[in-house]
Amino acid sequence: xxxxxxxxxxxxxxxxxxxxxxxxxxxxxxxxxxxxxxxxxxxxxxxxxxxxxxxxxxxxxxxxxxxxxxxxxxxxxxxxxxxxxxxxxxxxxxxxxxxxxxxxxxxxxxxxx
Amino acid sequence: xxxxxxxxxxxxxxxxxxxxxxxxxxxxxxxxxxxxxxxxxxxxxxxxxxxxxxxxxxxxxxxxxxxxxxxxxxxxxxxxxxxxxxxxxxxxxxxxxxxxxxxxxxxxxxxxxx
Numbered sequence: 001x002x003x004x005x006x007x008x009x010x011x012x013x014x015x016x017x018x019x020x021x022x023x024x025x026x027x028x029x030x031x032x033x034x035x036x037x038x039x040x041x042x043x044x045x046x047x048x049x050x051x052x053x054x055x056x057x058x059x060x061x062x063x064x065x066x067x068x069x070x071x072x073x074x075x076x077x078x079x080x081x082x083x084x085x086x087x088x089x090x091x092x093x094x095x096x097x098x099x100x101x102x103x104x105x106x107x108x109x110x111x112x113x
Numbered sequence: 114x115x116x117x118x119x120x121x122x123x124x125x126x127x128x129x130x131x132x133x134x135x136x137x138x139x140x141x142x143x144x145x146x147x148x149x150x151x152x153x154x155x156x157x158x159x160x161x162x163x164x165x166x167x168x169x170x171x172x173x174x175x176x177x178x179x180x181x182x183x184x185x186x187x188x189x190x191x192x193x194x195x196x197x198x199x200x201x202x203x204x205x206x207x208x209x210x211x212x213x214x215x216x217x218x219x220x221x222x223x224x225x226x227x
Contacts, residue, residue, distance in 0.1 A: 004155075032213035043117075043203055043218040044156070051212040089155050099144055099207050099214050100169050103155030 002027045004090050006104035013080055013111050021075040021107045023064075023090035031092040033057075033066050033073040038087045038106070047075075047088070080111045115139070117219035119204050125225045126194050134189045134222045138206030144168075145187040146216065147179055148203040156203055162187055191224075199226045 007022040025031065032051045036044040048057035053068035062077045073090060090104040118137045126132050138145050144163040148156035161169035162181035181187045185206075191198055201223050205216040 034215075036218075043220040044205075046215060046217065049213065049215065091155075093214060099146055099161050099163075099216065100158045100171070101146075101148075101156075101205075101216055102158070105153075105155050 002031070002092060002094050002102045004092055004102050004104040006088075006090050006107050009087075009106070010108040010110060013109070015082055015111055015113050016079045017111075019075070019077040019080045019084075019109070021088055021090075021109070023073045023075065023104060025071050025073065025090070025092050027071075027092055027094055027102075029094060031094050033064070034091040034093070034101070035062070035064055035073070035075050036089040036091060036103075038089065040086075044089065080109070082111045082113055085109055085111050117204055117206050117217055119202075119219040119222050121222060122220070123223045123225075125227060127227055128194055128196060130194050131190065131192050132194060132224060134191075134202050134204075134224070135186065136189070136204030136206075136219060137186045138204075139208070139217055142206035142208050142217075143185055144207040144214075145181055145185065146205045146207065147187070147189045148205065149173070150201040150203055150221070152200070159189070194226045196226050199224060 003026045034049045035047040048059040050057040050066035056065045087106045146161040147159040150156045158171035160179040165181045176192045179189045201221040203221045204219045207214045
């Protein structure tokens with residue numbers, strides 16, 4: 001089956017610290033991988049994506065590389081800001097059977113000044 | 114362009130009642146999906162519709178139903194509400210971009226069942 005596992009939170013970092021949020025997946029075929037961010041009281045926003053092995057998705061200083069050999073898609077940012085405080089979700093879309101996305105449980109990030 | 118819109122924003126119902134949630138996709142998007150997000154969890158897939166036809170259904174009871182209209186807007190209906198149906202219900206519209214479908218989410222409808 002298809003599933004996503006994310007590191008447990010919450011994560012608290014000081015401003016300008018390095019961020020890593022781990023994500024591993026199980027999927028049939030060759031899925032596309034995504035990171036979404038959810039700010040308090042809002043819906044999910046697409047942060048970045050990768051559609052095939054070794055692709056690197058990047059946006060707003062965040063990066064994630066699709067690693068097929070380790071079935072991982074870890075999110076990284078070199079220097080976090082207070083405004084990055086949010087919940088981050090890793091997700092996959094299997095390459096078959098429609099548009100169903102599978103989400104991890106989310107990782108809450110708080111950045112303190 | 115306007116994003117995905119959902120109504121209402123918040124809703125309070127009692128057990129056993131029925132609820133209808135509404136969603137308008139981004140202009141030009143023909144696919145709409147519904148997700149349930151329980152507090153502290155990731156979204157769980159409920160339904161996907163493409164051009165008015167159901168294309169996918171998650172592991173939810175028959176109390177949950179949906180439909181899509183000719184203008185691609187959609188409704189999610191839940192009958193015989195249970196306390197466990199309390200959640201944020203998210204609608205997403207999809208577009209094929211750069212080798213895959215991207216889903217764009219609305220702000221959600223917060224349903225509280227008492």
